[in-house]
Amino acid sequence: MDAKVRLYVDQPLGRGQAVAVGPDQANYLFAVMRLAPGAGVLLFNGRDGEWLARVADAGKRRGVLLCEAQTRPLLAPPDLWLLFAPVRKERTQFIVEKAVELGVARLVPVTTRYTQSERWRHDKHVAHVIEAAEQCGATFVPDLAGVQPLAQVLKGWPDGRELFWADEALAGQSGAMGSSALTGVIAAPAAILVGPEGGFSEEEKALLRGLPFVRPMRLGPRILRAETAAVAALVLWQAAAGDWR
Amino acid sequence: MDAKVRLYVDQPLGRGQAVAVGPDQANYLFAVMRLAPGAGVLLFNGRDGEWLARVADAGKRRGVLLCEAQTRPLLAPPDLWLLFAPVRKERTQFIVEKAVELGVARLVPVTTRYTQSERWRHDKHVAHVIEAAEQCGATFVPDLAGVQPLAQVLKGWPDGRELFWADEALAGQSGAMGSSALTGVIAAPAAILVGPEGGFSEEEKALLRGLPFVRPMRLGPRILRAETAAVAALVLWQAAAGDWR
Known part of the structure; x- marks a missing residue:
């Protein structure tokens, strides 16, 4: 696994799904963690399990990640x-x-x-x-x-x-x-x-x-x-x- | 129980036992916590359970506590x-x-x-x-x-x-x-x-x-x-x- 970052996003995750990244997360991913296009990120949203995504577009205040493959299914806790x-x-x-x-x-x-x-x-x-x-x-x-x-x-x-x-x-x-x-x-x-x-x-x-x-x-x-x-x-x-x- | 302070001491504890207090503990008990003679303190040493002691002598750099009664028996953990x-x-x-x-x-x-x-x-x-x-x-x-x-x-x-x-x-x-x-x-x-x-x-x-x-x-x-x-x-x-x- 080449992904160093694991991030919660409040957006749907699935094969080929594009995930838009706002100012705070863009700053963290591209400025703090210095991820370039092609770099891997692990995403989860609490519903669709964990996905490996790749940076498709890395801007100063926004960006786009593309979901590639599910790395873990959702593990829901007991009620x-x-x-x-x-x-x-x-x-x-x-x-x-x-x-x-x-x-x-x-x-x-x-x-x-x-x-x-x-x-x-x-x-x-x-x-x-x-x-x-x-x-x-x-x-x-x-x-x-x-x-x-x-x-x-x-x-x-x-x-x-x-x-x-x-x-x-x-x-x-x-x-x-x-x-x-x-x-x-x-x-x-x-x-x-x-x-x-x-x-x-x-x-x-x-x-x-x-x-x-x-x-x-x-x-x-x-x-x-x-x-x-x-x-x-x-x-x-x-x-x-x-x-x- | 009128004791506000609970202290570990490395000395024997038992009914009527006098416990000498060194500079650090004297500072804590008498300056920081402002305990006066007669005030209660809970003591334990890891061997003799917990004891209620009373301040008998409160000096700037030393003092004496007198053990009154055991308040809890020793509860040793499993090995x-x-x-x-x-x-x-x-x-x-x-x-x-x-x-x-x-x-x-x-x-x-x-x-x-x-x-x-x-x-x-x-x-x-x-x-x-x-x-x-x-x-x-x-x-x-x-x-x-x-x-x-x-x-x-x-x-x-x-x-x-x-x-x-x-x-x-x-x-x-x-x-x-x-x-x-x-x-x-x-x-x-x-x-x-x-x-x-x-x-x-x-x-x-x-x-x-x-x-x-x-x-x-x-x-x-x-x-x-x-x-x-x-x-x-x-x-x-x-x-x-x-x-x-």
Whole structure:
């Protein structure tokens, strides 16, 4: 493979398909990466798999790439959502990046009682999702929902989707709410919920415990940071019920 | 619990035990955190669990803490090692931090053919291990081995310890070397090996394939970054064979 660059584009991909390139991507491809006509680029759009394309026209502010051959089919993730409370900046980026790598269909940022409320910059996080997909070789790009209060997301919860609640309070406990991490995990459609650094409030815990679609999930005997809990829960779910089986 | 600070100390802890505090910790406790005599501090040393101590003497360059009561027993991890190739700075820190959270006994940095060879700063990473333990509530501090070439570590491999090799090349494959992530995982003593960003060389792969104690481990159909592979492998091992069961 002679392609050094892997790029997300929001255009159809297929044999012989011409893909127009706008100012930002033209700058990156032709000025930063110095790709000349004939150079290979890997493209994906989240729907048509990954394609090898060649530079057909390299302008200062625009260009054209021509799709040559599919290099990878689309690998769609299971219908798994990740609900997470935004934490500190790099750690939120980390949750987003790892969720893309591990394979989720939808990311749902939720605010909770103890969420550190920096402003949620949706556009920036959409860019993180795309960047993570570009860098890890993903052919699918998870949907990023707008940020909403947890209670509101739970209120409009869709039928038939179980919600696995990675409950920090279960660390070190056994029995009762503390079902083992790998038992009772069921297949898609499903969702995982991880809280903020401060955990959930008593009110939120009571709400979660009372909902029929919520299942507490235990993640070992140690206290995990929010982003570690997110990754651990995704890995366990993927291995037990998802496409890692 | 009125203690806001959690500190690692390299001294015995027990009821009534006096713990001497040196210049750096005195500065942190009494100047930065402004703890006065009588204030509570949580202490752990990796051996005696976690203790609530009270400031007995708060000097500019030294002080004394008095252990009052054990707040948590020692939670030792399973006898699991993590062998990892140093990657870029923050991602290496991340591997170290997450391994402490998830529970390993020993961290073994190894150099490989494609290791990006920044100088390995052992002291700095020992500090990261301790910091991670302080922040995640761990009572155990994993041992950090000195960096060594992978081939050398494999040459002196101890009897009876299986090595699970998170082989990037198995992503997307099934059968053959690609045993499922959760089958064949056996209990401690064990070790996990993850490679650098560029993966292992053909020579290294041949070496690993030829060793009787090496077992390839498949981590789903997607390509994972080195640090994600480390976390995923640790989680799967802990859930299948470790103390997350």
